[in-house]
Amino acid sequence: MSERRDAAPDEDPARHVPAEPEQTSNGDEPETTAAIGTEDVLDAEPVPTVATEPPLGGKRARRSPWNRPRDRVFAAAIVVAVAVTGVVIGVNSDNAATVAQVAATVPPALPLAPAEVPGSLTELWRAPSSATPVPIGEANSVVTADKGEVLGRDPLTGAVRWRYARDLELCTVALAGIKVDAVYRKETGCSEVTQLDTGTGRRTAQRNGDAELGTRLVVDGSHVTTTGKKLLNTWRDDLVKSMEYGEVPAVVQPNKQPRSGCTYGTVAAASGKIGVIERCPGDPADRFTVYRATNDEADEPKVDYSTVLAGKNAKVVAMSGDLALIVLPEQKLLVIYGADGVQKSAYPLDLPAADIAQDPVGGIMATAWTAQGVYWFTGSKTMAFSRDDLTPRWTLNNAVGPGVTFGDQLVVPIQGGLAVLDEMTGTTIRTVGVDRRGYSGPVRLASVGPVLLEQRGTTLAALK
Template sequence: MSGWRREPDGTRATTGSSTGRHRAPVRRVPRNGRSPWNRRRDRVFAALIVVVCLGAAVAVWSVSDQRGTVQRTAAAPAPRPPAPGSVPGALTEMWSAASPATPVPVAQGPTVVSAEGGEVLGRDAVTGEVRWRYARDLELCTVALAWKRVLVVHRKELGCSEVTQLDPDTGRRTAQRNSDAELGTRLVDGRGQVTTTGRRLLVSWRDDLVKTNEYGEVPALVNPGRQPRTGCTYGSVAATSGRIGVVERCPEDPGDRLTVLKAVPEKSDKPEQVFTAVLAGRDAKVVAMSGDHTAVVLPEQRLLVIYGAEGDQRAAYPLDLPAADLGGDPKGGVVPTNEGAVGMFWFTGSTTVALSRSDLTPLWTLRGTLGPGTRFAGQYVLPIEGGLAVVDEGTGATVRTVGVDRHGYAGPVRLDSTGPVVLEQRGDQLAALK
C-alpha cells in the first residue's frame, strides 16, 4: 500500500509503498495555464515582425520594374481584312498618331503599333482604335518587328538595356531580357537573329531573346581577349540569314574595314569572322546582304562594290548620285532598304536603287523618291512628293501615281502595308491610308 500527500502546487506524491519504493511526483498542467504567445509583450513582438516584413515587401515593390509597368492586354482580334486586288486610284488618311520610337511602321496582321515616350500601343489597323497598351516609366529607345513579334527597347541607366517582346495580337509579354545596347540603337532583322546597332558594340539575340553574339567593346567583361580587334568604331550594319555585316573604323587601318560575322558563333562572347577586309577608302557604308553577297558603298570612288562569301570582290558599279547621298553614316547605323518580290530596294536619300536579290547587282534607278517603298496589293509602291508611285519591279517603270495629302510634310517616308491599309512613317508621325 502506498500513501499520498498533497504538495503545495496542488499535485499529489506517494509517501511510501509496501515494496519500499517511491514514485516520482506527477505534475499536472493547471487548467487555467496560458500559452507564452498570449503574453502582451510577445504579441507586440510578433506584430513588429509582420510590420517589418510588410515594409520590406513594399520597399522592394517600390523600386521593382513591376511598379513602373502598365500592361493592358486584349483578346485576339478579328482576322485582317484582305488587301485589294491592285493599288486603289485614291487613298485617304484614316488616322494618324505620334510615333517617334518607330523608325519604320510596325504592323503585323490586323495590328499596327505606335510608340512614344515610354508607351507602346497596339491599334486596329483600319480605325486606329487602341486595343492594347504596354507602358514603362522609362523612355523608349526603339520599337521594331521581328519573328512576327513586337520588340520594345527601353532606356535604363547605362543605355538601351531593357528588351521586351510582345504578342502583336494581344499585347501579352512573351519574353524579356536585359541587354547592353547603346543609346540611338536600331534593330536589324537577319531572318533568325536580331542585332542591335551601336558605335562600339553589336549584340544579337535569337527569337527567345537569348544572346547569340556580342561584338566590340563589351561592358563588364568576364573573359578578356576574345574580341578580334579593339578600339574600333562602327558606322553601319546589315544582316542576312546567319550573317552580320559591319563597316569598322580601326585606328591602325589605312581605310575602313568590312567584317562579316557569324550571327551564331559557338560561344556568344567569342565572335567568329566569316571574313574581314580593309576597304579602299573611308566613309564606306554596308548597304545590303543577300545570301553570300554583301553590297558596300565607297563614296570616294563613287562605287557600289559587291563582295563574295570569302571577302573577294565580285563586281563594282559606278554610282551617279549626289555627294550628299554617298557621304556620312546612316541614322542609327542602318541604310534604308526594303524587300520586294524579286529584289531589294535601297533609298540613297534622293533616289531608289533596285538590287537583284540573287547577287545585289543594280537593276534600275528612280530619282525623286522619298524612301525605299513597300509591296501593297500585289504591286510595288514608292513614296514620292505628293503621293505614291506604282512601279514595275523588274524595270522601274512608273505604272501610275496616287495622290496623298501629307499636310505639308516633305521629308523621308518609310512605307509598310497590312491588308487594305498603307502605312507611312513621316518622321515622328505615323499615318494610315486606305
C-alpha cells in the same frame, strides 16, 4: 550596363487590364478560359474529421517562448517592418511603373489588299509613333510606339486594342517575325527589352542588355542585332543572347574579340550572319567584317572574313545570302563582296555627295525588301537591286523613301504621293496623290491587309 539575365520570364506584377495569365518558364503565356471577375467553385466531398493524438504521445507540450505579451509585441513589430519594406520596394520598383493591358481576343481577319493600287488613297487615321523607324503592320494589327508607350491598333480605325507602357523612354521598336521588340532606355543605355505579341500585346519574353543610346534593331530571320558605335549585341527570337561583338562590358576571359579600339558604322544581316563596317586603329581604310550570329561562346565571335576596303566612309547597304553590297563614297562605287571576302563586281555610283556623306542615324541604311528586290533610299533617289545577287536594276529620281509591294504592285513614296512602278524595269505605271499635310521629309512604307502605312517622321498615317 552588364548583362543580368537572358530572356527572363515575366515576373513583374504589372497592372493588367484584363489580367494576364502567369507565364511559363519559356516566356510563353498559357491560354485561360476563366472569365475575368468570376470565381470557379468546385463541389467536393466533405473532408472527414481526422482524430489527433495529444502532442508528444499524451505528455504536456512545452510552453512556447512567444506566449509572453512583450514577445508577441516584438513579433508583431517584425511583421509590420517586413510589410512596410515590401510596400516601399514595390512602389519604387520598375514593376510598379508598368501598365500592361492585353486584348481579350486575337484581332479579326482583315480584307485582302487590292490586286492593284487604288487610283486614290484617303487618310484613315494618324497617331504619334516616334519610336518606330519603320511602320509596323502584322497579325491584322498596327503597332505605334511613342515616349514610353506601345499600342496595338485596329488598322482600319486606329482604335487601341492593347497597351504596354512604362515610365521609361523608348529607344526603338521593331517587328521581329510576328513579335514586337520594344527597347527602353534606362540610365546610360538602352538596356530594357520587352517582346510583345503583335495581335494581343501579351508579353512573350523580357531581358536586360547593353545596347547603346541611339541603337536600332537589325532583324534577320531568327536573330535580332542592336547597332552601336562600340558594341553589337545579337539575340535569338526568344531574346536569349547569342553573340556580342566589340567592347564587352563584363569581360570574363580577355582576347576573345578579334580586334580592340574600333568604332562601328553601318550594320546589316542575312542568313545568320552580321556584317559591320569597322574603323580600327592602324587600318589605312575602313574594314568590312562578317561574323556568325551564334557560336559556342556568346562573347567569342566566329568571323567568316574581315577585309580592309579601298576607301573610307564606307557603308554596307544590304546583305543577301553570302553576298554584301558596299558603298565606297570616295571611289563613287557600289561593290559586291562574296562569301570569301573577295570583291566580285563593282558598279559606278551617281549620287549627290550629301546622300552618303554621313552614316545614317542608328547605323542602318534605309532599305526595304520584297520577294524580288531590295530597295535603297539614298536620300534623294531610290535604287533597286536584285534580291538574289544584289546587282543594280534601276534608279528612281526624286523619291522620298524605299519601295514596298502593296497588293501585287510596287509602290515608292515620292513628293506629293506614290509612284506605282514595274518592279523589274522601274517604269512608272501611274502616280497616286497623297495629302501629307505639309510634311515633306522621308517616308517609310508598310502594309497590312487593305491599309497602306506611312511613317512620316514621328507620325504614322494609315491610308486606304
